[in-house]
Amino acid sequence: MSFLFRKKEKKETEEPAATHVSSATSSAVSAQSAALASLEEKSSSSSHAGAEDQEVLAIRNHFKAAGVSKRSFVLGTTLGTGTFGRVRIVTYSLNSKVYYYALKMLKKSEIIRLKQVEHVKNEKNILMMIAHPFIVSLYATFQDERALYMLMEFVIGGELFSLLRRMNRFSNDHARFYAAELCLAFQYLHERNIVYRDLKPENLLLDKEGHLKVTDFGFAKVVPDRTWTLCGTPEYLAPEIIQSKGHGKDVDWWAFGILIFEMLASYAPFYADTPFEIYQKILAGRIEFPRHFDTHAKDLIRGLLTADRTKRYGCLKEGAEQIKNHRWFKGIDWNDVYNRRLTPYYVPTVRTPSDTSNFEQYPESTGADIPLSAEDQALFVDF
Numbered sequence: 001m002s003f004l005f006r007k008k009e010k011k012e013t014e015e016p017a018a019t020h021v022s023s024a025t026s027s028a029v030s031a032q033s034a035a036l037a038s039l040e041e042k043s044s045s046s047s048h049a050g051a052e053d054q055e056v057l058a059i060r061n062h063f064k065a066a067g068v069s070k071r072s073f074v075l076g077t078t079l080g081t082g083t084f085g086r087v088r089i090v091t092y093s094l095n096s097k098v099y100y101y102a103l104k105m106l107k108k109s110e111i112i113r114l115k116q117v118e119h120v121k122n123e124k125n126i127l128m129m130i131a132h133p134f135i136v137s138l139y140a141t142f143q144d145e146r147a148l149y150m151l152m153e154f155v156i157g158g159e160l161f162s163l164l165r166r167m168n169r170f171s172n173d174h175a176r177f178y179a180a181e182l183c184l185a186f187q188y189l190h191e192r193n194i195v196y197r198d199l200k201p202e203n204l205l206l207d208k209e210g211h212l213k214v215t216d217f218g219f220a221k222v223v224p225d226r227t228w229t230l231c232g233t234p235e236y237l238a239p240e241i242i243q244s245k246g247h248g249k250d251v252d253w254w255a256f257g258i259l260i261f262e263m264l265a266s267y268a269p270f271y272a273d274t275p276f277e278i279y280q281k282i283l284a285g286r287i288e289f290p291r292h293f294d295t296h297a298k299d300l301i302r303g304l305l306t307a308d309r310t311k312r313y314g315c316l317k318e319g320a321e322q323i324k325n326h327r328w329f330k331g332i333d334w335n336d337v338y339n340r341r342l343t344p345y346y347v348p349t350v351r352t353p354s355d356t357s358n359f360e361q362y363p364e365s366t367g368a369d370i371p372l373s374a375e376d377q378a379l380f381v382d383f
């Protein structure tokens with residue numbers, strides 16, 4: 001059997017690493033530093049429950065008061081590259097303590113070229129209004145002439161993509177563990193009318209204990225009803241996106257079905273060499289399950305990969321509850337899931353708090369920048 005693995009896009013853009021040392025130590029900063037330190041300690045312990053919001057808020061408040069810019073951080077290695085830039089680990093020093101964060105850097109010229117200004121604003125606005133145990137926390141955003149910056153928690157365990165390629169496929173229980181955590185994240189987003197629209201293993205990270213964190217809200221959007229933009233990754237697109245019928249939250253549950261299949265099979269259910277052929281297969285809707293698939297997993301996947309949105313699991317009146325009550329999740333205590341009490345099946349190897357060995361290696365960035373016109377700069381005033 002031959003099938004193509006989705007290739008990760010690797011771009012060589014963005015600027016070389018700077019070596020500025022932190023310059024943000026005002027009195028406002030020191031007043032909040034104790035809070036920051038204790039919060040950091042707490043968030044590295046395993047108790048997350050309802051305190052999540054408070055912790056995230058306090059860290060956001062700290063950076064708001066500190067008024068950070070790129071010079072507040074020492075830039076480290078690249079953790080991942082994406083469409084308009086890259087994400088680096090950065091060091092933040094405060095009162096002789098160091099903290100590690102992930103800094104997503106988006107080139108303004110690229111954002112404009114690819115007509116993604118609105119999407120980038122959505123990404124920031126949405127991440128800034130949410131806090132959830134299985135969603136990456138955004139702490140601050142800022143900009144300079146060339147780029148937009150998003151300061152996030154550093155999720156140390158690497159991408160689910162890398163783990164899946166390394167292990168080839170996950171056992172039924174292992175896959176169910178990630179699916180359960182993701183299901184709660186989607187339920188939380190959908191309750192707030194947020195559609196995620198970019199599910200794939202590259203955008204799922206593992207924290208140091210092996211729990212899931214959804215990152216990359218570049219396509220997320222508040223959609224009370226329907227929207228029409230074509231976006232996402234070919235293998236994960238629901239039929240209604242391909243057919244430009246207008247889509248809503250339902251597309252996330254379709255993609256959830258694709259992800260469960262890919263975790264159990266090691267490849268996506270509809271794969272081909274070109275997007276066009278992939279779309280044809282998605283529309284034809286024939287799923288071939290490998291023989292080792294669990295019966296309940298197959299039933300859930302069929303329910304999720306249902307072209308008719310009035311019948312697709314997760315899209316009916318009871319929403320995510322229908323999925324949570326499915327037999328594949330039998331025996332799962334959803335309260336335990338939320339409180340991160342399920343035991344992860346894989347714990348990343350982490351040697352130090354700034355260990356980046358769980359991420360792939362990326363070439364250093366090259367490429368010069370085109371200066372932006374005043375008119376183009378103005379597009380980002382409210383970022």
Ligand SMILES: Nc1ncnc2c1ncn2[C@@H]1O[C@H](COP(=O)(O)OP(=O)(O)O)[C@@H](O)[C@H]1O
Pocket residue numbers: 079080081082083084085086087102104136152153154155156159202203205215216217218
């Ligand atoms: N908070 C984070 N901690 C660690 N790595 C991250 C974090 N956010 C993103 N990354 C890494 O950077 C990659 C690109 O980031 P992402 O937000 O997905 O950008 P893009 O929108 O360009 O795809 C991710 O696939 C992941 O490997």
Ligand SMILES: [Mg+2]
Pocket residue numbers: 082202203216
């Ligand atoms: Mg991404």
